């Protein structure tokens with residue numbers, strides 16, 4: 049008699065019910081008591097059907113298999129009495145768990161993750177244009193400076209500002225490389241993006257005209273530190289429906305800790321009124337804030353409350369600082385634990401607001417819920433080098449904006465197109481199948497080893513998995529699974545909004 053065994057999964061509980069996240073398929077299922085009992089028993093060791101029947105007790109009532117809609121469903125059957133499983137119910141639970149591949153025959157081989165490399169040419173979804181590599185702030189933690197920098201933006205070969213001509217060539221590159229995609233996303237980045245506002249403005253006008261000529265649309269967004277916002281720029285951004293993300297760290301005492309001018313003066317008093325004016329005038333797109341968390345700045349709830357309730361941002365995204373572990377602002381292991389606790393609190397605030405039908409702007413949880421709902425299972429951690437590329441001020445194309453200008457991470461130029469052999473070699477080297485530590489991790493469908501830039505900064509190697517933050521990633525994924533499970537019971541309509549939404553590249 050063949051023995052059954054549990055396949056790779058992660059069990060979690062939400063809304064007082066057990067759920068399972070199936071790692072190879074990234075699918076989520078609600079479990080009833082029978083299916084949960086079978087899965088838990090098989091998780092300890094393989095059992096034959098008879099051993100399962102013995103372990104779970106005998107009973108006489110007939111099974112009642114319940115199916116559900118969407119990506120969650122109930123499998124198995126009701127317990128006939130506490131601790132005893134009807135034989136028919138046991139068979140039904142085994143059949144359902146086997147059908148969704150939560151369990152399998154122990155002797156049957158388990159398929160390993162296939163190493164599928166996308167066929168070139170892969171269409172470009174998002175082009176991040178570094179219109180300048182200069183900044184008017186000197187944020188202490190910035191990866192562009194100090195020992196963490198990849199490219200010498202002061203004395204290196206790149207111009208400090210992108211020319212109008214290079215920007216136009218970049219637009220042509222984007223339109224061509226976006227292939228059959230109807231919409232091209234262009235994100236302006238820096239340095240401080242608005243230091244090169246004249247080129248940015250002309251590029252938007254040019255791109256709109258050229259896209260219309262070839263039958264495409266272009267979606268524009270930018271990231272700025274807000275110091276250079278002024279009425280005519282705000283007017284332009286609103287008129288042109290440019291998505292805006294503001295880099296800001298929270299209330300004055302937190303913003304002024306790291307986000308300082310060269311003379312050490314904090315930037316809060318300058319940016320706060322400008323941001324309020326932007327939020328008042330620019331109503332054509334929701335405006336988001338992006339916060340960098342460091343060892344000394346970890347009050348997530350207070351920052352969120354200030355940026356939404358006191359300043360008026362629609363949404364706020366948080367990211368731990370990317371830096372070498374030796375720097376004072378680097379987040380320690382204990383710091384990651386603290387950050388997880390604070391993220392959890394805010395995620396459950398998000399849950400309660402969402403159940404009550406109110407908007408909540410904690411974008412980290414919303415983005416992860418979308419990925420969970422869509423069953424995202426990543427062979428690569430992000431779109432960098434795939435659907436997303438960064439362009440340096442001289443028109444060199446790189447893995448992403450954080451590597452723009454680095455010869456070691458170059459993927460061609462906007463004039464010559466994508467270097468397909470460099471891209472292919474990169475994808476071969478960085479596939480999740482090469483990351484042995486990740487191959488046994490249940491969080492890999494969403495993490496896939498983590499950001500290449502973080503890995504480069506930590507380990508000097510983009511192929512390295514970011515093993516310093518695995519506990520944090522797994523803890524955060526668990527929180528998001530719990531929120532997902534709760535929402536699937538208490539407000540499934542919220543999750544249904546993700547059914548039709550296009551997945552966009554996230555630029556961090």
Ligand code: SF4
Nearest residue numbers: 486489492495497518
């Ligand atoms: S980096 Fe860590 S958390 Fe991420 S997939 Fe690999 S082992 Fe899992």
Ligand code: SF4
Nearest residue numbers: 430432448499500501
């Ligand atoms: S996650 Fe990292 S590697 Fe990917 S686009 Fe963002 S910064 Fe670049």
